[in-house]
Amino acid sequence: MNSNLHLDEYIDFQKYLLVLKRRWKPSLAIFSSIVGLSIVAALSLDKVYEAEAKLLIKIDRSATLTGLENGTGEIKGLTTDSNPLSTEAQVLKSRPIVKKLIKELDLKDDEGEPLKYKDVAEGFKVKPITGTDILEITYLDEDPEFAAIVVNKAIELYIEDHTLNNRSETASARDFIDKQLPEVEKKVREAEANLRDFKNQNRIASLTEETTANVDSISTIANRIDEVEADLESINARYNQLQTQLNMSWQEASAVSSLSQSLAVQRVLEQLQEVKVVLARKRNYLSDDAPQIISLKEEETDLTNLLDRQIAATIGSEQQNIIDKVNIFSLGDLKQEQIAEFSNLGLQKEGLEKKLASLNKTYELYRQKSDSLPQLQQQERELQRQVKAAQSTYQTLLAKLQETRITEQQNIGNVRIVSEADVPDEAVGPRKKIIVGGAGVVGAFLGVAVAFLLDIRDKTIKNTEEIKRLLPYALTGVVPDLNKINAQKQLLLPDSSTFNLPQVAVTHIATLPAREAYHNIQINLQLLDSEIANKVIVVTSAVSGEGKSSVSANLALAQAQCNKRVLLVDGDLRRPNQHNLWELSNDLGLTEILEQEVEWSDTLQTVMPNLDVITSGSCPNHPISLLNSAFMKAFIISISSRYDCIIIDTPPLVGLADTKILAKLSDGLLFVVRPKTVNYSSIKAARELLENQDLNLLGIIANGVDLDQEPYDYGYYYADKKYLEAAG
Numbered sequence: 001m002n003s004n005l006h007l008d009e010y011i012d013f014q015k016y017l018l019v020l021k022r023r024w025k026p027s028l029a030i031f032s033s034i035v036g037l038s039i040v041a042a043l044s045l046d047k048v049y050e051a052e053a054k055l056l057i058k059i060d061r062s063a064t065l066t067g068l069e070n071g072t073g074e075i076k077g078l079t080t081d082s083n084p085l086s087t088e089a090q091v092l093k094s095r096p097i098v099k100k101l102i103k104e105l106d107l108k109d110d111e112g113e114p115l116k117y118k119d120v121a122e123g124f125k126v127k128p129i130t131g132t133d134i135l136e137i138t139y140l141d142e143d144p145e146f147a148a149i150v151v152n153k154a155i156e157l158y159i160e161d162h163t164l165n166n167r168s169e170t171a172s173a174r175d176f177i178d179k180q181l182p183e184v185e186k187k188v189r190e191a192e193a194n195l196r197d198f199k200n201q202n203r204i205a206s207l208t209e210e211t212t213a214n215v216d217s218i219s220t221i222a223n224r225i226d227e228v229e230a231d232l233e234s235i236n237a238r239y240n241q242l243q244t245q246l247n248m249s250w251q252e253a254s255a256v257s258s259l260s261q262s263l264a265v266q267r268v269l270e271q272l273q274e275v276k277v278v279l280a281r282k283r284n285y286l287s288d289d290a291p292q293i294i295s296l297k298e299e300e301t302d303l304t305n306l307l308d309r310q311i312a313a314t315i316g317s318e319q320q321n322i323i324d325k326v327n328i329f330s331l332g333d334l335k336q337e338q339i340a341e342f343s344n345l346g347l348q349k350e351g352l353e354k355k356l357a358s359l360n361k362t363y364e365l366y367r368q369k370s371d372s373l374p375q376l377q378q379q380e381r382e383l384q385r386q387v388k389a390a391q392s393t394y395q396t397l398l399a400k401l402q403e404t405r406i407t408e409q410q411n412i413g414n415v416r417i418v419s420e421a422d423v424p425d426e427a428v429g430p431r432k433k434i435i436v437g438g439a440g441v442v443g444a445f446l447g448v449a450v451a452f453l454l455d456i457r458d459k460t461i462k463n464t465e466e467i468k469r470l471l472p473y474a475l476t477g478v479v480p481d482l483n484k485i486n487a488q489k490q491l492l493l494p495d496s497s498t499f500n501l502p503q504v505a506v507t508h509i510a511t512l513p514a515r516e517a518y519h520n521i522q523i524n525l526q527l528l529d530s531e532i533a534n535k536v537i538v539v540t541s542a543v544s545g546e547g548k549s550s551v552s553a554n555l556a557l558a559q560a561q562c563n564k565r566v567l568l569v570d571g572d573l574r575r576p577n578q579h580n581l582w583e584l585s586n587d588l589g590l591t592e593i594l595e596q597e598v599e600w601s602d603t604l605q606t607v608m609p610n611l612d613v614i615t616s617g618s619c620p621n622h623p624i625s626l627l628n629s630a631f632m633k634a635f636i637i638s639i640s641s642r643y644d645c646i647i648i649d650t651p652p653l654v655g656l657a658d659t660k661i662l663a664k665l666s667d668g669l670l671f672v673v674r675p676k677t678v679n680y681s682s683i684k685a686a687r688e689l690l691e692n693q694d695l696n697l698l699g700i701i702a703n704g705v706d707l708d709q710e711p712y713d714y715g716y717y718y719a720d721k722k723y724l725e726a727a728g
Contacts, residue, residue, distance in 0.1 A: 019455045027447035038439030047427035048140050051147035054418040055135045085128035092158045093124045100157050144424045151421035159415050174404040188390040195383040221363045232352040242342040253343040272303040459679040464702045465711045467673050470683045476699025477521035481706050518558035536666040540650045540659040542686040546674035547703040549577040552649040560611035564644040568613045571648040573623035576616030589617025594626040627661045636665050654685045668698035
């Protein structure tokens with residue numbers, strides 16, 4: 001039992017069952033109508049025969065025999081999810097083939113007009129047989145011979161159309177290739193010319209060999225640069241040392257070295273030195289004006305000029321200004337050797353530096369070329385791809401042209417008849433049981449849907465469960481609808497003479513379940529808080545027709561049967577009803593009391609021991625002024641001292657002020673709710689009034705409850721049969 005409790009949290013099946021119980025009549029009417037119509041329709045249908053044929057859809061293998069596989073006419077799906085057999089099934093029952101079928105068989109309707117596509121296509125069924133390459137073609141018709149003829153003719157037209165389509169596809173492919181070949185050939189020539197121009201412009205025979213040679217050259221030049229730098233470093237060490245010692249440049253040293261090796265220059269130098277020596281000695285004792293001194297000076301000048309000419313002739317006029325900075329007379333043999341070495345080192349140094357610069361320049365050129373080779377390779381590859389693609393396309397088109405020319409002459413299709421349609425012997429329809437069964441399912445569904453739709457549109461309260469949900473107050477009592485109780489459960493009292501139950505249900509002709517229900521109500525009122533007197537009780541409802549007057553009368557009767565002095569006052573001065581229930585005179589009543597025309601004791605009418613009734617009396621023009629008067633309050637106080645319980649029947653609560661006035665003068669209020677009479681909006685309005693007016697609500701009485709429509713078992717309202725019989 002506990003394992004099913006969680007289901008109640010999500011699906012209240014009992015609630016749905018109650019909806020069907022409330023609306024079973026329209027549901028049953030719809031269900032019966034649909035099933036009845038389906039039975040009539042099924043019986044009126046003629047027999048239907050089904051002709052059947054089968055086709056094998058296979059791949060054309062003739063191309064593999066000739067070595068030419070071009071895919072023309074091959075049955076394949078466009079995607080992995082598509083089924084080629086399903087595609088062919090749609091083709092077979094397509095509009096063009098069906099129209100040809102109508103024309104070939106000259107199919108006409110009763111008026112002599114050609115049948116339309118839909119008239120014939122509705123009888124066709126084409127479906128693939130799972131796990132095979134076979135299509136099953138069927139056609140339904142009342143004439144078995146005609147059904148077989150239609151199927152066989154449809155297959156014939158389909159095969160013919162399929163063969164023609166294969167041929168037309170091949171011819172279209174051949175025409176297309178014939179038009180494309182010149183353009184593709186032109187593209188091949190253009191691609192080859194572009195590759196050839198590229199190689200000529202970049203002087204490239206083979207970029208692969210060029211790249212290898214360039215890498216080798218860069219490596220060789222790098223090694224050579226290292227060697228020259230090493231030699232230059234070795235020479236620079238000695239060169240810097242001699243330059244510091246000689247204090248001259250290597251160009252000066254080279255010039256001096258050249259002069260030292262010239263005999264003519266050496267002779268002039270020797271003569272010039274001798275003249276200088278003689279001139280120096282003679283100046284010791286001769287003046288500058290002496291003829292000898294003058295002669296020696298002239299000779300010195302001549303030798304100096306001759307020396308300059310010899311020097312210029314030896315080393316050139318460009319380097320003559322270099323030698324002027326060097327005192328060649330001060331150089332000894334040792335310095336002459338150093339000068340010669342320094343000059344030689346200078347020449348070597350200059351040569352190595354020029355060589356190093358040349359090598360670096362060459363290295364940079366090769367490196368730049370190496371950087372440009374990848375781009376050239378990419379360009380070459382792109383051009384080669386263009387050539388290859390153009391050539392491949394050209395070769396493919398040539399091969400396809402040959403294939404299409406051969407295939408165009410072939411007449412082999414992809415369809416083979418497995419079995420032709422024979423004239424069927426037995427009818428396949430109509431399937432009357434299925435028709436009626438399906439109609440039953442549809443009828444049941446529509447019946448249930450209508451039941452729920454009607455229930456949704458019905459805004460009245462359905463049962464006590466909804467009363468509890470809408471009114472959060474104690475449910476003081478449930479009065480069953482005796483007209484809805486099964487006869488075996490009514491248990492009439494021995495002196496009952498009729499099944500037509502009166503409105504006052506707890507008199508001597510009442511059913512026991514009703515009497516016990518009112519006794520339960522009066523006991524529940526006694527069990528309320530003992531501090532509350534509950535002597536004066538106002539009975540009302542949200543709207544009229546909920547049985548508040550009947551409940552007031554029956555509750556008063558139940559109280560009187562418990563040996564209480566009870567006064568029932570009809571406080572509804574607008575539409576009084578108590579005098580009708582008790583069949584009393586209404587000449588004098590509450591209206592006359594409040595208008596002070598009579599004493600209240602003069603209006604009392606005793607209907608049974610311990611129970612007096614004051615009817616409403618005449619209907620006043622302004623009942624509110626009477627009920628809201630001080631005399632009304634004094635009247636309540638006066639009768640309270642004479643009776644154990646006073647029950648006041650009042651007008652409906654919603655829309656009228658009468659009940660609110662009387663409720664303020666009473667000890668408590670009983671609110672009557674009758675399912676299937678009051679709607680949700682009225683209950684909501686009544687609830688707001690009860691909450692806003694701060695009325696002392698003693699409880700809710702559910703009146704006229706159909707216990708069969710309750711979501712839970714209210715069987716406890718039926719007392720044990722033995723006890724009820726004993727009570728009777």
